[in-house]
Amino acid sequence: MTSTATHLRTIAIHWTDLHEAAGQPAQIGAFGLGLRGYLARLDQADRDEFNYDRAHAAHLRSLERDPIQIGERPVPVRLHILDTMRAVEAALVHCADDIAHAAQRAPISVPAARKADYRTLREARIAAAERERQQQLAHADQVDPRRWKFTGHRTASHAALWLLARVERAPGPCRRITGTEEERIGTVAAGAAARVERALDIAAQRRTLETPCVCGGLIDVHGGEGRVPVAHCTGCGRIWTEGGVIAA
Template sequence: MTTTATHLRTIALHWTDLHEAAGQPAQIGAFGLGLRGYLAHLEDADREEYLRAHRAWRHSQDRDPLQLGERPIPVRLHILDTMRAVEAALVQCADDIAHAAQRTPIAAPTARRTATHPYLTQRDADIAAADRARRAQLAHADLVDPRRWKYTGRRTAPHAALWLLARVERAPGPCRRITEAEEKRIGTIAAGAADRVERALDIAAQQRTLEQPCACGGRIDVHGGEGRQPLAHCTGCGRIWTEQGVAA
């Protein structure tokens, strides 16, 4: 049985593969950085603006295919759609789980108003100052704890997947133990996201039954995925089809 942890690891491990599969434009003009590095650093709004600009640029570069010179590599938009959908789902899930389960950062200490509440001795003042410094250091460390989910900054699919994985595996951090309902929600979203990633990369074995039956009346099952050529098989008469036609 595939676990939630496996689904989340699949997303994190194959995210770079999705960037690769999306394709990169030619090293020309403002788009010379390529999609892989560029998209990795853009927020959703900026990424959409970039894609619109890139499509406009490609349209301006359209020409007769017989002309010489380097032509841009097409961007596979269905891969980008998968990335956007997966990232949005995982980040939203992490936001919701963090809102419910993550502890509020430790408050920084405030200075004592010595004008109205003076210290009796310099020693008392020194002890209080050292205690404030220690508590300020603890508050800062808690605020920037890398195990803490943040609502700004690095909000990517792999980061969200790994943070949710830590919650599922009960890793230490500034969070309470997630509930059964929260774990179930993470599992549902992780399974759907991993399925989309595997389909986009064609790395999962798939089987589907066609609505249209064989001439013999039997059911036709189609097998594919994992980089293999699709193959259809009739469970009634045993006939097999490939992309080249009837095999047997």
């Protein structure tokens, strides 16, 4: 069974790959639902490029630019990759918010300035040095990189690594998470990692089609990890690829 830590590392490691994949042409040979899935991927690729072309044309009209200024057209955006990134990031950041609200302690308060009468200059200097030390500790605690921030730039990879630190009981401004909190992280991490792996086609997959073979047998489809999907009928033994029947 894959551990929560492995799922979180998968997300953090491959987040840059998703950014790069979002701007690359669709990978037609990726895992799909047999021939129907293959054709669906072709249709989706056409729709993605059509949507991009329409949006790009509208953008150019709005700028009223001279045609010679247009230059080379950017690579079409892969919408399903962007959807995956948005869903994964939202789930991880929300999970980190919830865990931090419960487990992360509040920052050390900056000591307030106060008026005091000191009997000697030495006492005044000692008090001033102590105030400065406390102020430095409070500032360091507030900007501690191990502290989860509720505002600012919050990414899926950062959330994954922060949650990984909680799961691995790393030191930081947090108490140890409970078993229930760890289960919550595990559920979110497993779902997010599965989305990332499917989007990048880096995990072996197997599915059974809803539509049976003409013989009545079930059709299993194997693929993923960049391999061309292969469909196999468990009844008559027929095997298909995108190129057609290769065994009957």
